[in-house]
Amino acid sequence: MTDAAALAPDLTGATASQGDRSVVVKDLHKWFGAFEVLRGVDLTVAPGEVVVIVGPSGSGKTTLLRCINFLEEYQGGRVYVGGKLMGYREAGAQAGKLVRLPDRDVSRARADVAMVFQAFNLFPHMTALENVALGPMKVRHLSKAEAHERARTVLARVGLADRMSSYPSKLSGGQQQRVAIARALAMNPKVMLFDEVTSALDPELVGEVLGVMKQLAESHGVTMLVVTHEMLFARDVADRVVFMDSGKIVEEGAPAAIFGNPRTDRLRSFLKRFQGAIQDERPTV
Ligand SMILES: Nc1ncnc2c1ncn2[C@@H]1O[C@H](COP(=O)(O)OP(=O)(O)O)[C@@H](O)[C@H]1O
Ligand SMILES: [Mg+2]
Numbered sequence: 001m002t003d004a005a006a007l008a009p010d011l012t013g014a015t016a017s018q019g020d021r022s023v024v025v026k027d028l029h030k031w032f033g034a035f036e037v038l039r040g041v042d043l044t045v046a047p048g049e050v051v052v053i054v055g056p057s058g059s060g061k062t063t064l065l066r067c068i069n070f071l072e073e074y075q076g077g078r079v080y081v082g083g084k085l086m087g088y089r090e091a092g093a094q095a096g097k098l099v100r101l102p103d104r105d106v107s108r109a110r111a112d113v114a115m116v117f118q119a120f121n122l123f124p125h126m127t128a129l130e131n132v133a134l135g136p137m138k139v140r141h142l143s144k145a146e147a148h149e150r151a152r153t154v155l156a157r158v159g160l161a162d163r164m165s166s167y168p169s170k171l172s173g174g175q176q177q178r179v180a181i182a183r184a185l186a187m188n189p190k191v192m193l194f195d196e197v198t199s200a201l202d203p204e205l206v207g208e209v210l211g212v213m214k215q216l217a218e219s220h221g222v223t224m225l226v227v228t229h230e231m232l233f234a235r236d237v238a239d240r241v242v243f244m245d246s247g248k249i250v251e252e253g254a255p256a257a258i259f260g261n262p263r264t265d266r267l268r269s270f271l272k273r274f275q276g277a278i279q280d281e282r283p284t285v
Helices: 063-070 101-110 128-138 144-157 173-185 203-219 233-239 254-262 264-270 275-279
Strands: 024-030 035-045 052-056 076-081 088-090 097-101 113-116 191-195 223-227 242-246 248-254
Touching: 024 063, 035 063, 035 076, 035 191, 035 248, 052 063, 052 076, 063 076, 063 191, 101 173, 113 173, 113 223, 128 173, 144 173, 144 254, 173 203, 203 233, 233 248, 233 254, 242 254, 242 264, 248 264
Parallel strands: 052 223, 052 242, 113 191, 191 223
Antiparallel strands: 024 035, 024 076, 088 097, 242 248
Protein backbone atom coordinates (compact mmCIF):
# COMPACT_ATOMS: atom_id res chain seq x y z
CA MET A 1 0.00 0.00 0.00
CA THR A 2 1.36 3.42 -0.88
CA ASP A 3 1.36 6.21 1.67
CA ALA A 4 -1.29 8.03 -0.36
CA ALA A 5 -3.56 4.99 -0.25
CA ALA A 6 -2.88 4.69 3.47
CA LEU A 7 -4.57 8.05 3.94
CA ALA A 8 -7.88 6.71 2.78
CA PRO A 9 -9.27 5.75 6.22
CA ASP A 10 -12.07 8.07 7.20
CA LEU A 11 -11.42 10.39 10.12
CA THR A 12 -15.08 11.21 10.52
CA GLY A 13 -16.13 10.85 14.09
CA ALA A 14 -12.57 10.41 15.27
CA THR A 15 -13.01 13.08 17.88
CA ALA A 16 -16.73 13.54 18.25
CA SER A 17 -16.28 15.19 21.63
CA GLN A 18 -19.21 16.16 23.71
CA GLY A 19 -19.83 19.70 24.80
CA ASP A 20 -18.79 23.09 23.58
CA ARG A 21 -15.83 23.09 21.20
CA SER A 22 -15.61 26.84 20.63
CA VAL A 23 -12.60 29.07 21.20
CA VAL A 24 -13.04 32.71 22.13
CA VAL A 25 -10.08 35.07 22.45
CA LYS A 26 -10.95 38.55 23.71
CA ASP A 27 -8.60 41.52 23.60
CA LEU A 28 -5.59 39.33 24.40
CA HIS A 29 -2.41 41.11 25.46
CA LYS A 30 0.85 39.33 26.15
CA TRP A 31 4.19 40.78 27.07
CA PHE A 32 7.60 39.16 27.12
CA GLY A 33 9.29 41.60 29.52
CA ALA A 34 8.88 45.05 27.99
CA PHE A 35 7.94 43.64 24.56
CA GLU A 36 4.25 43.42 23.81
CA VAL A 37 4.02 40.36 21.57
CA LEU A 38 0.21 40.15 21.38
CA ARG A 39 -1.36 43.59 21.15
CA GLY A 40 -5.08 43.00 21.51
CA VAL A 41 -6.14 39.85 19.67
CA ASP A 42 -9.84 39.08 19.20
CA LEU A 43 -10.75 35.77 17.62
CA THR A 44 -13.87 33.63 17.83
CA VAL A 45 -13.76 30.10 16.43
CA ALA A 46 -17.00 28.16 16.13
CA PRO A 47 -17.27 24.48 17.08
CA GLY A 48 -15.85 22.35 14.27
CA GLU A 49 -14.51 25.36 12.40
CA VAL A 50 -11.08 25.21 10.74
CA VAL A 51 -9.15 28.45 11.04
CA VAL A 52 -5.76 28.78 9.39
CA ILE A 53 -3.47 31.47 10.79
CA VAL A 54 -0.85 32.92 8.48
CA GLY A 55 1.62 35.73 8.94
CA PRO A 56 5.30 36.61 8.91
CA SER A 57 7.76 35.04 11.31
CA GLY A 58 7.68 36.82 14.66
CA SER A 59 4.11 38.07 14.26
CA GLY A 60 2.94 36.17 17.37
CA LYS A 61 1.25 33.10 15.86
CA THR A 62 2.96 30.56 18.12
CA THR A 63 2.44 32.75 21.17
CA LEU A 64 -1.28 33.01 20.39
CA LEU A 65 -1.60 29.20 20.19
CA ARG A 66 0.41 28.83 23.40
CA CYS A 67 -1.88 31.28 25.20
CA ILE A 68 -4.95 29.34 24.00
CA ASN A 69 -3.41 26.18 25.46
CA PHE A 70 -2.24 28.12 28.54
CA LEU A 71 1.35 27.12 27.92
CA GLU A 72 1.85 30.88 28.28
CA GLU A 73 0.27 33.18 30.83
CA TYR A 74 -1.03 36.49 29.53
CA GLN A 75 -1.41 39.93 31.04
CA GLY A 76 -4.66 41.20 29.54
CA GLY A 77 -7.85 39.90 28.00
CA ARG A 78 -9.44 36.48 28.18
CA VAL A 79 -9.21 33.07 26.49
CA TYR A 80 -12.23 30.76 26.67
CA VAL A 81 -12.18 27.17 25.44
CA GLY A 82 -15.52 25.44 25.41
CA GLY A 83 -16.98 28.45 27.19
CA LYS A 84 -14.56 28.10 30.11
CA LEU A 85 -11.81 30.54 31.01
CA MET A 86 -8.47 28.79 30.38
CA GLY A 87 -6.02 28.68 33.26
CA TYR A 88 -7.52 31.43 35.38
CA ARG A 89 -10.61 32.32 37.37
CA GLU A 90 -12.11 35.76 37.75
CA ALA A 91 -10.98 37.36 41.00
CA GLY A 92 -14.52 38.38 41.86
CA ALA A 93 -14.35 41.48 44.04
CA GLN A 94 -11.56 43.03 41.99
CA ALA A 95 -13.33 43.34 38.68
CA GLY A 96 -11.11 42.55 35.70
CA LYS A 97 -8.45 40.74 37.71
CA LEU A 98 -7.64 37.09 37.11
CA VAL A 99 -6.26 34.51 39.51
CA ARG A 100 -4.23 31.62 38.13
CA LEU A 101 -5.78 28.23 38.74
CA PRO A 102 -3.83 25.55 40.60
CA ASP A 103 -1.71 23.32 38.33
CA ARG A 104 -4.12 20.40 38.69
CA ASP A 105 -7.01 22.47 37.31
CA VAL A 106 -4.82 23.89 34.55
CA SER A 107 -3.88 20.35 33.46
CA ARG A 108 -7.50 19.31 33.45
CA ALA A 109 -8.52 22.32 31.31
CA ARG A 110 -5.58 21.77 28.99
CA ALA A 111 -6.51 18.14 28.33
CA ASP A 112 -9.31 19.32 26.03
CA VAL A 113 -6.84 21.25 23.86
CA ALA A 114 -4.31 19.17 21.96
CA MET A 115 -1.32 20.80 20.36
CA VAL A 116 0.86 19.38 17.59
CA PHE A 117 4.25 21.01 17.11
CA GLN A 118 6.91 21.13 14.45
CA ALA A 119 9.00 18.69 16.55
CA PHE A 120 7.21 15.37 17.00
CA ASN A 121 8.72 14.64 20.44
CA LEU A 122 7.79 10.97 20.47
CA PHE A 123 9.29 8.79 23.17
CA PRO A 124 12.05 6.83 21.38
CA HIS A 125 11.79 3.77 23.65
CA MET A 126 8.07 3.34 23.00
CA THR A 127 6.30 1.97 19.93
CA ALA A 128 3.88 4.13 17.97
CA LEU A 129 1.03 2.39 19.81
CA GLU A 130 2.58 2.99 23.24
CA ASN A 131 3.29 6.64 22.43
CA VAL A 132 -0.36 7.19 21.49
CA ALA A 133 -1.80 5.17 24.39
CA LEU A 134 0.20 7.00 27.05
CA GLY A 135 -1.91 10.17 27.28
CA PRO A 136 -5.27 8.40 27.49
CA MET A 137 -3.88 6.26 30.34
CA LYS A 138 -2.15 9.05 32.27
CA VAL A 139 -4.54 11.93 31.69
CA ARG A 140 -7.88 10.30 30.86
CA HIS A 141 -7.31 7.35 33.24
CA LEU A 142 -8.24 4.69 30.71
CA SER A 143 -7.16 1.13 31.41
CA LYS A 144 -4.24 -0.15 29.36
CA ALA A 145 -6.59 -2.28 27.25
CA GLU A 146 -8.93 0.66 26.58
CA ALA A 147 -6.05 3.01 25.81
CA HIS A 148 -4.48 0.53 23.40
CA GLU A 149 -7.81 0.03 21.69
CA ARG A 150 -8.22 3.78 21.26
CA ALA A 151 -4.62 4.09 20.05
CA ARG A 152 -5.20 1.41 17.42
CA THR A 153 -8.31 3.24 16.19
CA VAL A 154 -6.65 6.63 15.81
CA LEU A 155 -3.45 5.20 14.32
CA ALA A 156 -5.57 3.45 11.69
CA ARG A 157 -7.27 6.76 11.00
CA VAL A 158 -3.97 8.47 10.24
CA GLY A 159 -3.06 5.61 7.92
CA LEU A 160 -0.62 3.81 10.22
CA ALA A 161 -2.50 0.57 10.89
CA ASP A 162 0.53 -1.40 9.73
CA ARG A 163 3.13 0.57 11.74
CA MET A 164 1.70 0.41 15.25
CA SER A 165 4.54 -1.71 16.64
CA SER A 166 7.27 0.41 15.07
CA TYR A 167 9.62 2.51 17.15
CA PRO A 168 9.96 6.16 16.07
CA SER A 169 13.48 5.56 14.73
CA LYS A 170 12.00 3.13 12.19
CA LEU A 171 9.43 5.65 10.92
CA SER A 172 9.85 8.46 8.40
CA GLY A 173 9.40 12.05 9.54
CA GLY A 174 5.96 12.12 7.96
CA GLN A 175 4.95 8.93 9.74
CA GLN A 176 6.29 10.23 13.05
CA GLN A 177 4.29 13.42 12.65
CA ARG A 178 1.19 11.33 11.90
CA VAL A 179 1.83 9.41 15.14
CA ALA A 180 2.01 12.79 16.90
CA ILE A 181 -1.34 13.76 15.36
CA ALA A 182 -2.79 10.40 16.44
CA ARG A 183 -1.46 11.01 19.94
CA ALA A 184 -3.33 14.31 20.02
CA LEU A 185 -6.50 12.75 18.59
CA ALA A 186 -6.40 9.96 21.18
CA MET A 187 -7.06 12.54 23.88
CA ASN A 188 -10.45 13.18 22.30
CA PRO A 189 -9.80 16.92 22.32
CA LYS A 190 -12.36 19.64 21.75
CA VAL A 191 -9.77 21.79 20.04
CA MET A 192 -6.61 20.96 18.12
CA LEU A 193 -3.79 23.43 17.60
CA PHE A 194 -1.22 22.81 14.86
CA ASP A 195 1.94 24.91 14.84
CA GLU A 196 3.86 24.62 11.55
CA VAL A 197 3.69 20.84 11.77
CA THR A 198 5.12 20.29 8.29
CA SER A 199 7.96 22.84 8.46
CA ALA A 200 10.62 20.36 9.55
CA LEU A 201 9.67 17.67 7.03
CA ASP A 202 11.36 16.84 3.77
CA PRO A 203 9.20 18.24 0.95
CA GLU A 204 8.11 14.81 -0.27
CA LEU A 205 6.68 13.99 3.19
CA VAL A 206 4.61 17.15 3.61
CA GLY A 207 1.65 15.91 1.55
CA GLU A 208 0.88 12.85 3.68
CA VAL A 209 0.68 14.97 6.85
CA LEU A 210 -1.45 17.66 5.19
CA GLY A 211 -3.67 14.86 3.87
CA VAL A 212 -4.37 13.62 7.39
CA MET A 213 -5.10 17.18 8.55
CA LYS A 214 -7.41 17.73 5.60
CA GLN A 215 -9.47 14.63 6.41
CA LEU A 216 -9.63 15.69 10.02
CA ALA A 217 -10.77 19.17 8.96
CA GLU A 218 -13.45 17.76 6.70
CA SER A 219 -14.88 15.68 9.55
CA HIS A 220 -15.57 18.90 11.51
CA GLY A 221 -15.42 16.71 14.61
CA VAL A 222 -12.88 18.95 16.21
CA THR A 223 -12.22 22.68 16.15
CA MET A 224 -8.88 23.33 14.45
CA LEU A 225 -6.48 26.25 14.59
CA VAL A 226 -3.67 25.71 12.13
CA VAL A 227 -0.56 27.87 11.80
CA THR A 228 1.12 27.10 8.49
CA HIS A 229 2.99 28.54 5.56
CA GLU A 230 1.27 26.04 3.24
CA MET A 231 -0.92 28.52 1.40
CA LEU A 232 -2.57 25.92 -0.82
CA PHE A 233 -3.68 24.06 2.29
CA ALA A 234 -5.06 27.32 3.71
CA ARG A 235 -6.88 28.08 0.48
CA ASP A 236 -8.35 24.60 0.06
CA VAL A 237 -9.06 23.49 3.62
CA ALA A 238 -9.69 26.54 5.83
CA ASP A 239 -13.18 27.75 6.63
CA ARG A 240 -11.52 31.03 7.52
CA VAL A 241 -8.03 32.48 7.17
CA VAL A 242 -6.58 34.87 9.72
CA PHE A 243 -3.61 37.08 8.86
CA MET A 244 -1.48 38.19 11.80
CA ASP A 245 1.21 40.83 11.73
CA SER A 246 3.09 42.45 14.63
CA GLY A 247 0.95 40.89 17.35
CA LYS A 248 -2.41 41.74 15.82
CA ILE A 249 -4.99 40.23 13.53
CA VAL A 250 -4.82 42.48 10.51
CA GLU A 251 -7.34 40.72 8.26
CA GLU A 252 -9.56 37.67 8.40
CA GLY A 253 -12.06 36.16 6.05
CA ALA A 254 -12.92 33.32 3.72
CA PRO A 255 -9.90 31.94 1.83
CA ALA A 256 -11.24 33.35 -1.44
CA ALA A 257 -11.36 36.86 0.03
CA ILE A 258 -8.01 36.68 1.79
CA PHE A 259 -6.13 35.30 -1.21
CA GLY A 260 -8.22 36.84 -3.97
CA ASN A 261 -8.98 40.25 -2.57
CA PRO A 262 -6.57 41.30 0.20
CA ARG A 263 -7.52 44.71 1.57
CA THR A 264 -4.35 45.82 3.33
CA ASP A 265 -0.88 46.53 1.97
CA ARG A 266 0.58 44.33 4.68
CA LEU A 267 -1.38 41.27 3.57
CA ARG A 268 -0.73 42.03 -0.11
CA SER A 269 3.02 42.20 0.45
CA PHE A 270 2.97 39.05 2.62
CA LEU A 271 1.09 37.11 -0.07
CA LYS A 272 3.50 38.24 -2.79
CA ARG A 273 6.06 35.82 -1.34
CA PHE A 274 3.69 32.93 -2.02
CA GLN A 275 2.26 34.11 -5.30
CA GLY A 276 3.65 31.25 -7.36
CA ALA A 277 2.29 28.67 -4.94
CA ILE A 278 -1.19 30.16 -4.62
CA GLN A 279 -1.75 30.67 -8.31
CA ASP A 280 -0.68 27.13 -8.97
CA GLU A 281 -3.96 25.29 -9.44
CA ARG A 282 -2.75 21.84 -8.46
CA PRO A 283 -4.62 20.51 -5.45
CA THR A 284 -2.71 20.49 -2.15
CA VAL A 285 -2.97 16.79 -1.50
N1 LIG B 1 9.87 33.12 25.40
C1 LIG B 1 10.06 34.29 24.76
N2 LIG B 1 10.72 35.30 25.34
C2 LIG B 1 10.90 36.48 24.71
N3 LIG B 1 10.43 36.77 23.47
C3 LIG B 1 9.77 35.81 22.83
C4 LIG B 1 9.53 34.51 23.44
N4 LIG B 1 8.82 33.75 22.55
C5 LIG B 1 8.63 34.52 21.46
N5 LIG B 1 9.18 35.74 21.63
C6 LIG B 1 9.13 36.84 20.66
O1 LIG B 1 7.77 37.12 20.41
C7 LIG B 1 7.58 37.43 19.04
C8 LIG B 1 6.53 36.51 18.46
O2 LIG B 1 7.03 35.19 18.48
P1 LIG B 1 6.19 33.97 17.95
O3 LIG B 1 4.89 33.93 18.65
O4 LIG B 1 7.05 32.79 18.06
O5 LIG B 1 5.95 34.38 16.43
P2 LIG B 1 5.60 33.47 15.16
O6 LIG B 1 5.15 32.15 15.65
O7 LIG B 1 4.56 34.25 14.43
O8 LIG B 1 6.88 33.39 14.38
C9 LIG B 1 8.92 37.31 18.36
O9 LIG B 1 9.49 38.61 18.29
C10 LIG B 1 9.71 36.46 19.32
O10 LIG B 1 11.07 36.74 19.24
MG1 LIG C 1 5.88 30.25 15.29
